[in-house]
Amino acid sequence: MAAGQLEHELELHVPASEAWDLFGGLGIGNLVVEEMPQSFQKVELIEGDGGVGTILKLTFTPGLPGPAGYSEKFTKIDHENRIKETEVVEGGYLELGFALFRVRFDVIEKGEDSSILKATIEYEVKEEYAANASLVSIQTLVNIAEVAKNYLNRNKAAKEVK
Incomplete structure (x- = not known):
């Protein structure tokens, strides 16, 4: 089994509590469909309410490299430490x-008034498919982080105007 990890960090100019409200x-999921149609065709809630055990089906925009989509399950949501983990449970990788x-x-x-969003991908690939590890890219998470930053900054500016 081959394993790997990719990470990306981005400073957000909002309190951690505001960023967690979006990511927790x-x-x-709703934001990426609205703001990233070039990457996400749709995100469907299959099961759950946003807590541990929630399953989402992600469908990517046709023509992108990598899988066309997959289902992911929320496996960890730690509100105190502001950590959320999801794992692919069907399709895709x-x-x-x-x-x-x-x-x-x-x-x-x-x-x-500042926080860091750290996005991490962890993966394990079976030896006979080790070449497929090259399909893993952090770029989509980088794009999600940027979209989230812009969204949070817009909301912050709107609150300051009021």
């Missing part, structure tokens, strides 16, 4: 020989 439940494909978001408090 279903909010980020599992069909390409991966035994594990996990995405984790950590929202780290940096200051009163």
Whole structure:
């Protein structure tokens, strides 16, 4: 079994609590469909309410490299430490020989009005499919982080105007 990990960090100019409100439940899934049609065709709630055990079906925009979509399950939501983990449970990377494909978001408090969003992909791929590890890219999570940052900044600016 071959394993790997990719990480990306981005500073958000909002309190960690505001960033967690977006990432801690279903909010980020709804946002990416609205703001990233070039990547996400749809995100469907299959089961759950945004807590541990929730299953989402992600369908990517046709023509992108990698899988056309997959279902992911929320496996960890730690509100105190602001950590959310999801794992692919059907389709996508599992069909390409991966035994594990996990995405984790950590929202780290940096200051009163600042936080860090750390996005991590962890994966394990069966030896006979080791070449497929090259399909794993952090770029979609980088794009999600940027969209989230812009959204949070817009909301912050709107609140300041009121």
